[in-house]
Every structure is written in C-alpha cells, then in structure tokens.
Amino acid sequence: MTEAIKQAETARYTTFYDAFDRVLSQDAPLWLHRLRSDAMAHFRELGMPVAREIAFPLREDWVYTDLRGIAETSYHAGPVEARLDEAALAPYEFGQDDWHRLVFVNGVFSPALSRVDGLPGGAVVSTLAEALVEHPELVRPHLARYAEFERTGLTALNSALFENGLFVYVPRGGHLETPVHVHYVTAGHDTPLATQPRTLIAAGDGASLKVVESYTGLTEQAYLTNAVTEIAVGRDGNVDHYRINREGAGAAHLSTTQLHLEGNGRISTFNMCMGGALTRNDTNARLDGEHAVVRMNGLFLVTGNQHVDNHTAIDHAVPNCDSYEVYKGILEGRSRGVFNGKVFVHQDAQETDAKQLNKNLMLSPDAMIHTKPQLEIYADQVKCTHGATVGQLDEDQIFYLRTRGLSHDSACSLLTYGFAADLIRRLRIDAVRSSLDTLFETTIRDLSLARDKAGR
C-alpha cells in the first residue's frame, strides 16, 4: 500500500470512530456495549464495501454500486435536533389517522409528531431506545441476531452506532391490527449527516402485525442513511412489511432488511424506491421452519442520474417452504438499476417452491439495468423458476391507446402504470394500497413532465 492510500484510509471514517466513543460512553446494559464493540471491531476491519487494494478486491455483489464517494465523505455521524413542522411532512404522510406513528427527524425521535395508542395486551410499539430501557428482555433475544455484522461492514457500522429506531413486539397469539408507520425523516444539516436507523420487529408464535417503514428526505443536500431492519416471525405468525424510499435528491440510502421465518410463518415485504441519488437495498430472508412462506416484492422508479441497486437473497434452509419474488424496475433519464436475486436451496430443503421474476421497463435509451438471477439449488425435489426481462414501451400498445384519444404522453404514462400496477394491486392493506397507488401515479406523472421539459 502506498503512503498516500494509507493516509487516505486512516482519515476515512474518523467521524464514525468518534461517534462510537460517544455512543459507548452512554449508559447501556453490558451486553449492548459488548455488541457495539464487537460490531465496531468488524467495521474497522471491513470498512465500507469499496475496493481498497489487491488484497481486498471488491466483492462481487458490489461491482455495480460504487461507494467510494460515500466512504470518502466526512459525515456528521449522529443525530441532530431539527425543527420540523407537521405541514412540511404532510405530503409524505401515509395511511390513516388512527395508525400508530413514530417519527424520527435527523435521527432524533419526535414525540410531538408521534402517536401510539390502543395496543393489544402485551404488545409493544415504541422507540428502540425506550424498549432497551423498558423491555430489554424482549429486545435482547432479537437484536443483531438476524442481520449479521461479521461479514457486512455497513451492518456492522449500524450495529455499532445506532441510537434509535422502531421496536415492535407482539406476543404469542396477539394481533396488532392497526398498522405501525415509522417515518425516518432527514431534514438536512450544515454538514452532510449520517444516520443509522435501526428497526426491530418481532412477532411471536401465531402473532400478526403490519409495519410501514418510510424514509423521507426534506433536503436536496447530500446525506447518508444507513439502515438496518430485522424482522422475526414465530411459528404461524404473519407480518406485512412495506418499505418506501423517498429520500432527498442528494441522499445515499444503504439498507439491509433481514427476515427470519419460523415454521408456517409468513412475511410479505414490499419495497418501493423512488428517492435518493444512490440506493442500495439488501433484502435477505431465511426460511428456518417448514411451511414458511416469504413474499418479497419490489418496485423502483428512477430518473435523472439516480442509481438503485436491489440485492435480495432467500435462504431455503428447511423443506417445504415457498418464496415468491417479483421485482420491477422503471428507469428513465440516465438512471442505473441493478437487480441481483439469490436463491439458495440447501440440500435438505426438499419440496421447495421458489419463484423469482424481475422485469424492467426502460423509458430512455440512456438508462441501464444490470439484472442477474442467481439460483443455487442443492436439493433435488424442488420447483424453482426465475426470469428476467428488459423491455421498452410497446409501440402497438401506444398506438392503440392513442386511437382512443389518449395523448402520446398519457398513453406512455398509462402503460408505465400498467407495467407495475399488479404489484400494487396485490397489496393487502387498503390504505397502503391506495396511498402507494397515488404515489406511484404521481411519480409517473412527474417523470412524464420531466420528459416533456427535456423535449422528448
């Protein structure tokens, strides 16, 4: 390693290291201190997934997403108070008034904007910080048990530095009917801000719950969201999970969502991404008990110079589990997309049913997508299918719509909408479906306005 590189590397991440010292000096149970220290040790070793030197080549799953700019930015690492009124947030609100709602602004919990009431017996919906004080016995068995930080620098960083986030727990047999909306908002700061939102969701045996996790940027400035979400569902449990990225135009959004399912458990997760300059989502599921079913769907809609990378991994560890995955991408402008869908079927995982589909609609000749299904199947009695398509709007369809009076632009918008409408139509919570439907339509309309302006 040359001296210059060495120096640059030492200078890297110093604000994170300082933040770690600050976090570690806070009052916390010993096990949490240990967890953080362990995570930090791994981060020191792993860093962010950027190429460093011959001995540390870039990992294969990071070749299309370049974090060098982020690794070299000196972030303000930690929560900062920001004043924010409800009106600024209103356009990003979601669902209905009676939903449980937790809002974090620049990493700081905002009690004024939040509201939780009418929980079923034994259920907890609170900030993670509060849960660590009030219910450590509920947090400890799950925190950092699913999202491994030993091999993933970004998860290690979050595990070392997170200070708050959402905690949801529903005990055995409980049903949290009213959805929970956690809103991670970045309002901006005078230096680029890095937050480490941490979400922990645990549904006991036979329990059910619904969570919407959204990320919103109210600033065009550069900032970093490095989020980790862990969701565990017990036997016969059921979780509906939605993740919406409307980060600001200068944002980098890096996230890991780790799903853990026990026997007969069900998780449906839907990941919708429209915001951010650079987004990387790692969504991983481990099916760890027979007859578990995971539905992992995603939709992204990007334009300009946006870059969005969805890596998913589904681990069929035991027999008789199903996984259904549909990811759709809509790319306009000079945007870049990546989809990589891994499915591992272990040797014992007989009778696995795994379906994966990735479809991409290219609205501009300058947009680009890399798509790669990656199936590794070691069992012989399995049904596994996968497919990937990359296409454009169909001229005959456009003409058909125009002969009924739709303008060229409306026809394109309608077809773009139709391309992904099935994913939205399938969403089970009415309020989520209609909110996302509206959001999707508006985003498409904005895309077409942008197209008009660009004179195409």
Add this chain to the structure above:
Amino acid sequence: MALLEIRNLRGGIKDLDIINGIDLTVNRGEVHAIMGPNGSGKSTLGKILAGHEEYAETGGTVRFHGKDLFELTPEERANEGMFLAFQYPVEIPGVSNAYFLRAALNERLKYRGESEMSAGAFRRLMNEKMKQVDMDPDLARRPVNEDFSGGEKKRNEIFHMAVLEPTLSILDETDSGLDIDAMRIVARGINQQRSADNAMIVITHYQRLLDYVVPDYVHVMYEGRIVKSGEKDLALQLEERGYEWIREEVEAAG
C-alpha cells in the same frame, strides 16, 4: 360536406407501397362495407386513417369533416370523432378497461373544452353501454383485453365504440372470430350507433354481418385500390362467386 373524403391516397410502410390510389367519399349517415381478398390492404387503410406511425401516406389527400387528416395526430383524430376497431385488439396489462375508458373519455371532453365526467355519471354510462353490448361487467374491471378470448376482444372494441360515440367508425373485421350469438349482439351494438350524424366503414369478409348491418355501399379492394363499388347486392355476389371474377375484370382493364 362529406364526413370523410379520400382522394387518390397512396401509402404503405418503408419501401413498400400497400395503398395504391384510393378514392372514397363517406357522408354522415352512411355505412360502407369494404371487402377484398387477404392482403389487399384493408387493414393498412384503417391504420393510415387512424395515424399509425409505422405507415405513411405518400400521396393524395384525406379530409375528415373538412380538416386535413394528416395534420392531426392519432389522438386528435380520435378526439375529432374517428374510431378504429382493431382487427387484432391490443392487450394492455395492468390497466383496467373502466379506468382506461374514463381516461379516454376525459381526454375527449378536455379536447372539446368540456369539464370532466363525475365518477357517478361515468358509472352510469358504463352500465348503460355494457348492457347495450351485453358485456360481462367482469370484463370492464379486468385489464384491457388481457387474456380475453378472441370474441371478447372484439366485443370489447364495440364496447369502446359505444362509450366513445365516434362520428366515423372503422371496424376492421370486428365480426371475425365471433360465435353466432356474439355476432348478433355486436351487430346490434353497431346498429345502435348508426345515426344520421355518424358513418361507418365496415371491413369484413362475410356477408353474414351485412345481413344485420345493412350497408349503403360495398367496395372491393384489390392490390391497394378500390376496384369495384356497388350496393349491398355486390356483397351477395362476392359471397357466391368469390374474388376470381374481380381479378379477371381488373386484369382485363389493366
């Protein structure tokens, strides 16, 4: 003024002339049937009139109630009252028939400077028109033509026509692929649209449709031209004798 006036129209696709000089005048209140062997250019004529970008006119003029048709985009033609029922209707995944029709109707109202239709009024209109063409309400909810049977697609075209109430409808083999009952229902739908204000061009291979939708004129197209025109008994003659005698006549004249 004629509703549609085609003068010496020529056109086709790149490097291939398909329409080789067509003259046709269609007045309000008239129904014109166009018959002719496969590949003679009937659908191409429909596509050129509707404004398909792949097909271009290379000569002649077309006036649609006085306006130069080729100055208008496909959607302007539609909003001026032209309607093309496709020989092969196109599937539009993810967009429900009802949603799409509402968008189309609203574009038309906007084009005419009128205000949009309320959800209630639209629902009533849909129900009325669905009854007119005996359409299963389920088909209105489903994505446009997706996984529709051949006959359902054709019936859907007539449903669109009934909702949009065009002044000039070009129906390209809307009768092909229909069972006997469906044919009668589609014909009834077409007849309900017939009025002194509207006109239709009905492209068909079969006399049977013309038993129900009795045309004022019948034209025979051959190699991109209208080579013979007559009244409704011309269709009967074609049904009996086929196209061979037409071919001979053309060659004798040529």
